[in-house]
Amino acid sequence: MTRFRPNPSPPSATATRTHSALMLSSGGVDTGRGQTNGSWSAAQIKAATSLHSSDDDILLAAFGTYTKGLGHDPYGRVRAGDLKQLITALTTRHAGFNVPLYSGGFLRPSGSHEARRQESPLATPAPLTRPGDDGLGATGPTAAPQMPASPELGSDELTAEMGELYAAALLRDIPFERWATCRITARLTEQLADLPYFQHAKGPAAAKRRLARGDLDPAHLFNGCTPGDRVGPYISQFLLVGNREYAALDALDTEDGPKAARAAPSQDALSRAARYVPAPIRKLLRTQEDCIQPNDGVIRYGVQMISQRFAGHLDGCDHMTEWATWLDVQNGSNRKDAYDRFRDTARFITTPRDLATYVHFDTLFQAYQNAALILLGAEEPTDQGLPEGRGHPTRDGAATFGAAHILSMLAEVGHLALTSAQSQKFAPPLTARPEALAAGIALSQTGGSAAESLGSEQPLFARMSRDLTESGLLSAICQLNRTNNRFWSAQYGTVDLGPLHEDSNALLPQVYPEGSPMHPGHGSAHATVAGACVTVLKAFFEMYQLPAGTPERGRPILTGAEPLHPAAYFSDERMLSGEGAMLPHPYTPDPEYDYTRLTAAKDSADLTVQGELNKLASNISFGRCFAGVERYSEHYESLRQGERIAVDFLRRKLMDGQSAASVRFASFDGDHVAITCQPPTMGSRATAKTRVHVWDRHGKGGTEAAYDAWRDRHR
Incomplete structure (x- = not known):
């Protein structure tokens, strides 16, 4: 792969050819109108690879296209031949993936030659099935739900998304609980x-995402993607609290002779141990009470513990704020280990940087496993339509409808969501990451030869730069970068802004030294997994307060004799906090203890289980936006894509159970969703038949047509 000279010179007319030479659109590979289908068509392959070999050295300004890991010239342009080689490797799908790593060496750190590799570029989603309605359990493959097209380069929506990321960077070290009264916010x-x-x-998709944000409110900035986002503290209780510890009596060794031990908190092996925190840690965490409480933030995992505290990325330490580092990262420099900086002490999630740290290192379904363990340890009931569990006179949940079942389902649906998201990332369009879009804005803002290097993309970036300048956001981000670069100047001995200058340095500060992952945008894997896993949690656990006289267990909510959408089954939601609930009140990190303890949230309404699970999905998803690696539309749409993957997954799981069962929950758009399973009659060759019923906020729907419309709502 070509090594470019380190110092930029004015671009020639030939060198300013843009990515239109490869018939790429402003948002990536041109797929025509509408959403992508997750694969390359023959026409797209031919268009993208049709350059004559003599054109391979043309430099393309492709800031709207993912080119990370390829070689870039000093203006950030990519060789046409290198981009063509990447597309050829993606479309031939050969296991060798013949795309060489950048070998030109890197400046930061000097002499480094370690390049990153593309991450799962040939991932293929597992086929989903949708059970038929013929009573024989006929199934057929169905494509995973797809995202709509990304906002176009130069559009008002993409400009606003970049504005949000600039604002998020400026707020990274301000505690969420101060946002309501903070002048900066x-x-x-x-x-x-x-x-x-x-x-x-403008446009229905853009208007839909604008409506979801609601009024721009300092206390809830960037919130509003799901129901419950704006109720209570900014951070979900499932990212803060833990389980209660119990002091069990010893039935065999007492002064008064044997006596019955206190009932264990659960019959499941994962959470029934009364004590799970070692005594020295218990004393360190709590001084007034002997037993650990939920606000100590320790999750029970059998006889082990998981702390909700961790050491986050160092306050004020942002990366990629000078051109030389930005260019190294675009060329694939592996900066993960050399430049990560962390706080000295562990604390609860307090700031956007803390949340960005969590989603930098989390495993696939970590946050949702923790949420399940919290609910299991608190003995929260499972959905009353499941055939086993608390309340059944003779059957308890274990391999089916117990702790092992929900934890394994989270891993399974999480992987389905991940492969689905990953496969569409490397399909058309190859959407650029925010760090590349910000570089285009900075070049346009600089003017002169820097702006000329953008070629035909220049008018689009000029429009974005103009609106962001008029809002005041660009001057604020330039000042932040100037401050950051004083630190990096001390580290490097110099700061290299390349074609930029201090007053036009609109590079997007990154929490992660390596910037974005090595795969394109157009969807968020974190958000897709969040949407899928939280949907499974909402379906598995009881989300609603059952009316008096309702059987607790084993009664599917819909049978042929009952009316559709019985209001009683979608009544008031179960409370997470308040009198008689799992928590006495909502909690937030306490500033008086350097955010290492939790305190009762001030002026907070009581919270529901479903609302806080929704908030958990939103927090994890937008945490990647706080890091600077994803955008709001990816966060919004991917949550809903994951939700639909989970519904297909749950439909199959209920059918596999061969028992009468049902689950219900509210969707991320506020619809009521019920999935029901009817077993075959004894001796029949048929298998179980499942259906999904969806009703809108007004109770309309409940048919298969309504479900199909809901499933395709966000395409």
Whole structure:
């Protein structure tokens, strides 16, 4: 792969050819109107690889296209031949994936030659099945739900999304609980509100995502993607609290002779141990009570413990704020280990940087496993339509409908969601990451030869740069980068802004030294997994308060003799906090103890289980936006893609059970969803038959047609 000279010179007319030479669109590979289908068509392959070999050395300004890991010239342009080689490898799908790593060496650190590799570029999603309705359990493959097209380069929506990421970078070290009264948050909220998109969103998809954000409110900035986002503290209780510890009596060794030990908190092996925190740690965490409480933030995992505290990335330490580092990262420099900096002490999630740290290192379904362990340890009931579990006179849940079942399902559906998201990332369009879009904005803002290097993309970036400048966001981010670069100047001995200057340095500060992952945008794997796993949690556990006289267990909510959408089964939601609930009140990190303890949240309404699970999905998803590696539309759409993957998954799981069963929950759009399973009659060759019923907020729907419309709502 070509090594470019380190110092930029004015681009020639030949070198300013843009990615239109490869028939790429402003948002990536041109797929025509509509959403992508997750695969390359013959026409797209021919268009993308049709350059004559003599054109391979043309430099393309492809800042709207994912080119990370390829070689880039000093202006950030990529060789046409290198991009063509990447597309050829993606479309031939040969296991060798013949795309050489960048071998030109890197400046930061000097002399480094370790390049990163593309991450799962040939991932193929596992086929989903949708059970038939012929009573014989006929099934057929169905494509995984797809995302709609990304906002176009130069559009008001993409400009607003970049504005949100700039604002998020400026707020990274301000505790969430201070946002409501913070002058910086208030100013940034006003600056975002000045952007055209927030005043009048154009197009149905853009308008839908604008409506989801609600009013721009400093206390809830970037929130509103799911029901429950804006109720209570910014961070979900499932990312803060833990389980209660119990002091069990010894039935065999007492002064008064044998006596019955206190009932264990659960019959499941994962959570029935009364004590699970070693005594020295118990004393360290709590001084007034002997037993660990939920606000100690320790999760029970059998006889082991999981702490909700961790050491986050170091406050004020942002990366890729100078051009030389940005260029190294685009060329694939592996900076993961050399430049990570962390706080000295562990604390609860307090700031956006803390949340970004969590989603930097989390395993696939970590947050959702923790949520399940919290609910299991608190003996929260499972959905009353499941055939086993608490309340059944003779059957308890274990391999089916017990702790082992829910934890294994989270891993399974999480992997389905991950492969689905990953496969569409490397399909058309190859959407650029925010770090590349910000570089295009910075080049346009600089003017002169820097702007000329953008070729035909220049008018699009100029429009974005103009709106962001008028809002005041670009001057604020330039000042932040100037401050960051004082630190990096001390580290490197110099700062290299390349074609930029200090007053045009609109590079997007990154929490992660390596910037984005080595795969394109157009969807968020974190958000897709979050949507899928939280949907499974909402279906498995009881989300609603059952009316008096309702059987606790084993009664599917819909049979042929009952009316559709019985309001009693979608009544008031179960409470997570308040009188008689799992928590006495919501909690937030306590500033008086350097955020290492939890305290009762001030002026907070009581929270529901379903709302806090929704908030958990939203927090994990938008945590990647706080890091600077993903955008709001990816966060919003991927949550809903994951939700639909989970519904197909749950439909299959209920059918495999061969028992009358049902689950129900509210969707991320507020619809009521019920999945029901009817077993075959004894001796029949047929298998179980499942259906999905969806009703809108007004109770309309409940048919298969309504479900199909819901499934395709966000395509």
